[in-house]
Amino acid sequence: MSMTTETHDPATNDLAATESEAAAAVHDEDHLDHPTPKQYWLIALILAVVTAIEVAVPYVDALRGAPSVFLLIFLGAVKFAMVVALFMHLRFDKPLYRNFFLVGLVGAIAMFVIVLLTFRAL
Amino acid sequence: MTDAALELSHGEHADHHDVKPLRKTAMWVFLGSECVFFGAMISTFLLYRNSTNDAPGVEIFDIPFTSASSFILLMSSLTMVLAHNAFENKDMRQTRIWLIGTALLGSTFLAGQIFEFTEFIHKGLTLPASPFGSAFYMLTGFHGMHVAVGVMLLAAMAILTLNGRLYEDRGLNVELVGLYWHFVDIVWIVIFTVVYLLQI
């Protein structure tokens, strides 16, 4: 007995799923419990593009300083969220798992931001 | 309710019942705790970012090189998720191929790390050189160890796909190893941003 009902249409096993499905499924959590392989490739492509942008940021003089910091953190967070939500399937899973993870993530960030603040290192 | 409830009460003892909720619950809470683990190391690094003494600091980083190895690790998450997908479709051969692919990408990442470290050591950035060096090697070293363990798990599972020994509630569950692998990847996303790219 699985907690998520996984519907597997053999027709979508391979990479020849339609473009519209690929576009729809990434945003539509009601219909699909799993992204299809085609959608996984699409997600990977997006991640690669974001990485390329990130790598370019330190070389753009106009962004030096605070703007680059915020941009890099934002882009990193986007990649982080995509992998967690989609590759790790958290978006489609029980809220309990997401809550466990968030407690650790948010707790860690909060505690260590406080530590760094007491050192005046932040 | 009764059947579901009985499922709940059997847990791991029932071979023919689903152990996935138990294991997934444990894995996600463990991943939550790993956030604190890596968070502590990342903040130690941030604290010592400028404590470089006479040794090299962030200028030693080769961003293009590290970007390439980061990209490779990122793509290994794709191969991992394709392996899981193949496993769900009971295609052991495909599963094995993608698992090996993931392990190879992970190993390539590790090779890149080792190469990078030997370069840095030649240039004078060692663990005892400065707090920066200590923090850098601790963080990336632990991450690398996690990758290495992941590669071993992937290889073990790939072997188990032979002769059909990898079935759903058998020890090394593909999905669980996938979760671990993706986590190692997202930790690297944070490390890459905070250690290599950020200029504070």
Added chain:
Amino acid sequence: MTTTAEPQVIRSPGPRGIWGWITTVDHKRIGLLYGVSAGVFFFIGGLEALLVRTQLFGPNLEVLSADAYNQLFTMHGLTMVFLVVMPIAAAFTNYFLPILIGARDVAFPRLNAFSYWLFLFSGLLIYSSFVMGGSPDGAWVGYAPLSTQLTEVVRMDYWTIGLQLLGVASIAASANFIATVFTMRAPGMTMLRMPVFAWMSLVVAFLLIFSLPSVAIGLFQLFLDRNFGGLFYAAAAGGDPLLWQHLFWIFGHPEVYVLILPAMGIVSEVLPTFARKPLFGYPFVVFSGAAIGFIGFGVWSHHMFTSGMGPLAEAGFGVATMIIAVPTGVKIFNWIGTIWGGKITFNTPMLFSVAFIAMFVIGGLSGVTHAVVPSDTQQHDTYYVVAHFHYVLFGGAIFGYVSGVYYWFPKWTGRVLNETLGKIHFWLALIGFNLTFGPMHILGLNGMPRRTYRYPEGLGWANWNSVATIGAYLILVAFLVFVWNIVRTHFLAKGERVGNDPWDGRTLEWTIPSPPPVHNFDEVPVVHALDDFWHQKYAEDEEGRAVRMPALAGGAVTVDKATGGGDEGEHLDIHMPSPSYYPVLSSLGLVILGAGLIYLPWGFIAVGVGTAVTMWGLFGWSLEPITKEH
């Protein structure tokens, strides 16, 4: 309990004797192993304390050298926190968590065994230091830079590696218990019908799993500083010893709630039983426990008020610490409300639970004075602190756990502990404890510092120190009475035999035999309410008084059963997990690995051997079926 047919319990013919205990995966046996181990370590930790107290009986005594003293007080603290109170809590949680939620075992029985063996072997590793050149001597908190010095001596490496291994055991156990509570509750056992003890075990599991990683990193960094030239805590080289304090206390503070919450859970079970009243304000007690756990992550720097963090940080942590007193106070009032107007039996378990409340309140009050930054600045590193934490940890936690032993002893053994001996134990313990630690408040405020092996004449400290030492010896006598009671009752079989439900209890453990069968419940119970068992036994009349329900044939009470996967009442095939030696093997491998790390560089051989053994254990474990066919 009436069942229409005997259930078939299918398990491999388990090994008998010692090998049976070594390969057990039964949560009840594992609980007993934890309990006995904790008891032995308690005795050893107590002896360490007695030696310390003897040295401090009078000024300028030479009973112990400074070096011996440092080792003894360090080991006393380490032992009591990590090898006594945590394992006692683990003992109770192991034994009762599955039963209280109507399950047959924990989520991962072999992982459960692994946690126990890792704890035991790690404790033995740390204690082996006594014969290997000296024990850890840098206080149980191991502050840098004291702990990073003297690297040619491996004492603090025993501490570093030992604590690291113990942490792994606890993390594994926590993941286990969390998975158990969230996936294995019996039908109808909603979260808010779980007994308070089960809730506290859950909160503790969260506290551990999210706090241990911080000290794990701190310890790894300490190890690198000591052995590989790391500069994490080296001030002269640009590092900062204060980083250690943060990483340690981010764990260390939640840790103290780990120590106390299970005891509070036990008290929440004992008081209703012997007041014959339900727990007053159950949801408040549960949510307060969760709140204490949550806020507990936000107060760690109150251990660092004198470290120069600056007024903003100090004020923030001071306020947070005061806030934590609120949910604690809520629990106290709820316990009082539970007893108030009840039909009270002052037997030994009840006495210890009531004393818990009183002693914990005293300790809590001194804790509140610590929350006030200026007063803490005077109290820090004095005996006032020693008084505070012994009141909450001994008068609080230990008394609570002892109450649990008296309460649940009949369930474990089928025999109830002797009441007369119990009361003697209680009064000796209460008096001895207060004689020992009460005066320390005064000593602390009069300036006596902690962790110093002797004090001079003429400072006015001698008399209270003598009183404290006498009290400590009284505690020893109390403990011996306790041990005698246990030996006499169970091992000499002189204790009075009892059945399932000697106390007319409220929760599920009293529905099964004493001691329980390996599979706990013949049929999985279906739960309809909080304190479901009580409601099976009693209805209420118009005035709300309990009216005993008519007993069923044979004098037994039927607990509503879930139907089996098939015919109602026919035998259920209950597959219990088979014993396994992989947990003990894996934990042994880890400890060998750890020992090798202590003795680098030639310890690399042991590191290799330990790694190989661990890998063998883990691979065997993951490939072995959970229930072996035969």
